[in-house]
Amino acid sequence: MKVDLFDFELPPERIALRPARPRDSARMLVARGPHETIDRSVRDLPQMLEPGDMLVFNDTRVIPARLEGRRGDAKIGATLHKRIDLRRWQAFVRNAKRLREGDRVEFPQGVTAFAETRHADGSFTLAFEGDEPVEVLLERAGTMPLPPYIAGKRATDEQDRSDYQTMFAEKDGAVAAPTAALHFTDDLMAALAERGVLTETLTLHVGAGTFLPVKAEDTTEHVMHSEWGRIDAATAERLNAARAAGGRIISVGTTSLRVLESAAGEDGKLAAWEGDTDIFITPGYRFKAIDGLMTNFHLPKSTLFMLVSALMGLERMQAVYAHAIGHEYRFYSYGDSSLLLP
Structure with missing residues (x-):
């Protein structure tokens, strides 16, 4: 596909330079099915999910790289x-x-x-x-490796050492945050547990290549960066069991999604997996392991906007992003969230 198909205009003032405080007060745009688009808050996430659904987080920790x-x-x-x-x-x-x-x-x-x-x-x-x-x-x-669209507008400071780290951060190795999980707090996790929503973690050490622009004119010519990830056998089995019981697997972030899709067989079953993944997901890809995605808003012509377009459809995501821009959602790493449910 032509890379220009994934372009859109984003006003510079829509780029968030600091996270929402408290973190779970960020806005969340819910896109459900081919038409339903709802303006909510991250705090509303428990009501958007069903008991038995499984959220999958990335437990990588950003190092001052x-x-x-x-x-x-x-x-x-x-x-x-x-x-x-x-x-x-x-x-x-x-x-x-x-x-x-x-x-x-x-x-x-x-x-x-x-x-x-x-x-x-x-x-x-x-x-x-x-x-x-x-x-x-x-x-x-x-110092913390803030993305260029933030670092180019302000200096990195001591506050970023905590702001640019999720509550799940345990395993050193990332040089970019799995930003979808920046919105989670202890209060939100308690509300999710009360709702009966399950949670698991895996690891993907996010690389700086995630911010590299796609310079090719066609997606078939782009060489995807690789990142190291891991999911253990026990976690894979619990995810398989949750899905078999009728729960949905909701990836919190594209980084968790990349591990899940790399670890899944053609039948959608997950198994222990460890290694480098350079999986490049564009429209036409058949998702095997996930039923939904919670993610921030991504850059024009980026591999991540291509990924969400593969999940929901390009025209659908163009409409969702137009809605987000028109309703003044905050974009990128420190910005607001979206919940995508095909």
Whole structure:
């Protein structure tokens, strides 16, 4: 499909620069079936679901993966996006033309790394010096990797260390938040439990590639970034049982969805799965593992807008987004939510 089909105009003032407070006070646009569109709040989520439905969250934790350093007189910015091993990460580099393989980059707090390998996409493998795990070094020297549409409008601050982290965050490794789950609070989780809604977690370490623009003219020419994920056997069995009992599997975020669809067989049954996934979901895809999706509003011509268009239909999502823009919903990572029920 032509990538231009997934374009739309978004007024800049619709981009949220801070999250709603409290988190579950964000608005939620419910799109149910081919026609029903309802303006609600995230706090209304329990009433939108049925007892026995299953919400699936991503328990990845965002690490402060953005570093600002120098190679000699040259300023070098690095955003780590994929862990290779204990000492090495693949990173997108700002001012990469000033960096060559073998160069040493000095970051704050005594953190240093060598530019080991330049990749075809312009990123580098950075090999960090010392014995400490890179995650420890990042806590000392890094900042939260806010998306470019936020970071380009304001400076990252200490508040982002908590704002850009979900209540489910446990496993270090993401360099972007699974933002659909940013809306959840203890009060909302209690209300969901009282309603009889079930919950499970899995892991997908979200990479910075999620923000990369689609530069191809046709979706068939786009190379999808890969991300590491995992679902264990016990979780898969509980999800299968919930669905067999008539409950719906509602993915909280496109990241959880990518793991579920990667782990599902053609019959829709889930099994233990672990590894890299580069699944690219566009209209025409047959969903196997999920019955609905709770997600924020995505960028024009992005792989994520293509994914929601695959779930609901392109014309339907164009209408939903037009409604959201016209009714002044807040967009992107810190923005409002949508609940998509085909």
